[in-house]
Amino acid sequence: MGGTTTSRGLVIAGREVPSESGGHAEDRNPWDGSVFAEVAAGTAADVRAAVDAAAEAFPAWAATRPAERRAILNRAADLLAERTKDVIALMAEEVGAVAPWAGFNVMLAADMLREAAAATSQPVGQVLATNSEGVLSIQQRVPKGVVAAISPWNAPVILGVRAVAMPLAVGNTVVLKPSEDAPIACGLLISDVLHEAGLPAGVLNVVTNDRADAGAVVEALIGDERVRMVNFTGSTEVGRRIGVLAATHLKPAVLELGGKNALIVLDDADVDYAVDAAVFGSYMNAGQICMCVDRVIVDHSLADAFTERFAARVRDLPVGDPSAAGTVIGPVISESAAQRVSALIRDAVEHGAELVVGSGEIEVPGTLIRPTVLAGVTKQMRVYYDEIFGPATVIHPVDDVEEAVALANDSAHGLTAGVITENLARGLEVAARLRTGIVHVGDQSIADEPQAPFGGVKNSGYGRFGGQAGAEAFTDTRWVTAQVSGRAHYPI
Structure with missing residues (x-):
């Protein structure tokens, strides 16, 4: 370069x-x-x-x-x-x-x-x-x-x-x-x-x-x-x-x-498929897509298995020079963008969030942040409501579908969402209750086709x-x- x-x-x-x-x-x-x-x-x-x-x-x-x-x-x-x-x-x-x-x-x-x-x-x-x-x-x-x-x-x-x-x-x-x-x-x-x-x-x-x-x-x-x-x-x-x-x-x-997009993983989901969807949805383009998964909302019955496998995949994502073959996570767009993402992660940790993967620290050349996963995020933390727009996501375990839908809708944004389930009818029922301009059942939140209407609601x-x-x-x-x-x- x-x-x-x-x-x-x-x-x-x-x-x-x-x-x-x-x-x-x-x-x-x-x-x-x-x-x-x-x-x-x-x-x-x-x-x-x-x-x-x-x-x-x-x-x-x-x-x-x-x-x-x-x-x-x-x-x-x-x-x-x-x-x-x-x-x-x-x-x-x-x-x-x-x-x-x-x-x-x-x-x-x-x-x-x-x-x-x-x-x-x-x-x-x-x-x-x-x-x-x-x-x-x-x-x-x-x-x-x-x-x-x-x-x-x-x-x-x-x-x-x-x-x-x-x-x-x-x-x-x-x-x-x-x-x-x-x-x-x-x-x-x-x-x-x-x-x-x-x-x-x-x-x-x-x-x-x-x-x-x-x-x-x-x-x-x-x-x-x-x-x-x-x-x-x-x-x-x-x-x-x-x-x-x-x-x-x-x-x-x-x-x-912007978006604060949720990926909802229901209790009947294929965990490995959900992990694949979450990795792609969270970290494509270092998380710098308006449709990226900012929040993985996963049923308690699957949360431990999902978190363990998701963390293992995220740790292994190749990070570095974007022009190098095989790199998955390159830099964020600028030093100021890196500082903003790092500050969101730091604020969450200071208020009690758990770093499952990554640290949120900025590495040389000043625009690189390794992929990060947070758990234990609460409303007192800025990352709960603020769009991340960087290589980080949050895991939220929930008790049932009602809690999952309420959490997904607890945002000023409403761009897109994904619902992972093996039951199509159930997935469509959940999709109908989400306040977003786009929903993908059986997939994560990133998708675009030129013939489809694209846009959001709320903020x-x-x-x-x-x-x-x-x-x-x-x-x-x-x-x-x-x-x-x-x-x-x-x-x-």
């Missing part, structure tokens, strides 16, 4: 350009701290230029034939898939991702582009019943206009593509602001493949920025009257600010935010990405009537 530094500009009106200020922001490798890339540090002035380009491109793009939009999105999917090896190397350096996770990012993101391509030729309206004589009444979905998209670093290719693919498919233009921690993987890479696939100039614009300017850039983007909608994936804390800002300007938003956000729900989220519903025979009658 730590080779030649990449330098990238903003993408405005189909061209890569410097920021108005001429400034740059450093994109650092979380494993060795080296400067992996320098990107243009966009400002409010650059946001205006990007929105100018998107607004100018919108009428022509909205009028583009569905087959043309479909062909571009399908070509982009193919181009992205062809770059799998390059993206694996990119994600190792930019976000510390291990190869299986990076490869999955490419696969799912390509599928999202293909699903968006398919959406271009789906029905966009329906004929309505009417009481008016000689009138044809139609409900029609039409593109909103310029969409502001703000994408995160943790699943950068998946979530960067998700931020733009369906908006583009249904005829919108987009200004994308990628995370400061992954401006290439969740922004510029996506622009590269779409423009290489033939996307017209101005339809997708990318504004990267310095972390210190993030607030001003987002405010300028959402506040521009030509931007008609916002989508954001990230933390609940930031999402709340995005939602307030969008509401202030009377703009709809799709917000996919996990609102609105849905994916499938028909996503197509509807990024369009406006218009009522159109036509007097096809006779004449309308007026009382005055």
Whole structure:
């Protein structure tokens, strides 16, 4: 790692350009701290230029034939898939991702582009019943206009593509602001493949920025009257600010935010399968997925056997350099992220929690925490309610299904959950009682398919990405009537 530094500009009106200020922001490798890339540090002035380009491109793009939009999105999917090896190397350096996770990012993101391509030729309206004589009444979905998209670093290719693919498919233009921690993987890479696939100039614009300017850039983007909608994936804390800002300007938003996800292991579960599910759900991408298992809620009758086997598996997970073959747990994204996760674990231990595996200590290079398992966690500990978003999870033994459901629902978040049982009917009954936007019966909490509606409830956000729900989220519903025979009658 730590080779030649990449330098990238903003993408405005189909061209890569410097920021108005001429400034740059450093994109650092979380494993060795080296400067992996320098990107243009966009400002409010650059946001205006990007929105100018998107607004100018919108009428022509909205009028583009569905087959043309479909062909571009399908070509982009193919181009992205062809770059799998390059993206694996990119994600190792930019976000510390291990190869299986990076490869999955490419696969799912390509599928999202293909699903968006398919959406271009789906029905966009329906004929309505009417009481008016000689009138044809139609409900029609039409593109909103310029969409502001703000994408995160943790699943950068998946979530960067998700931020733009369906908006583009249904005829919108987009200004994308990628995370400061992954401006290439969740922004510029996506622009590269779409423009290489033939996307017209101005339809997708990318504004990267310095972390210190993030607030001003987002405010300028959402506040521009030509931007008609916002989508954001990230933390609940930031999402709340995005939602307030969008509401202030009377703009709809799709917000996919944090989770405090539970894996419920019922008393009839296959313990070995439950352990496999919990290991994957808790520690994929070092726990830095919004869907990760923060809590394993396991019936008392299985708790000892589950904990023993789970602990043994977790201790053996390979930890270290994300670019090394076989590494399962790489670094977290930054030293500040490592400090936050370590502080959660330390607070729990200081208040009486048991460290079943791991210590929560930060190791060289300052972003590495070995996988950790906590038991004996109570409501007095921050980790009981706070999202971990790192390589740690909590085991909660419970006496029965009632206690399991109550504990799973005892959270301000409501993104996803898993239920492990050998009885499908019982699993579906438990799933029906969970207050989450997603539930997986017979599986852990991490799953994503481009044709499925994706999103949460409570503090996990609102609105849905994916499938028909996503197509509807990024369009406006218009009522159109036509007097096809006779004449309308007026009382005055």
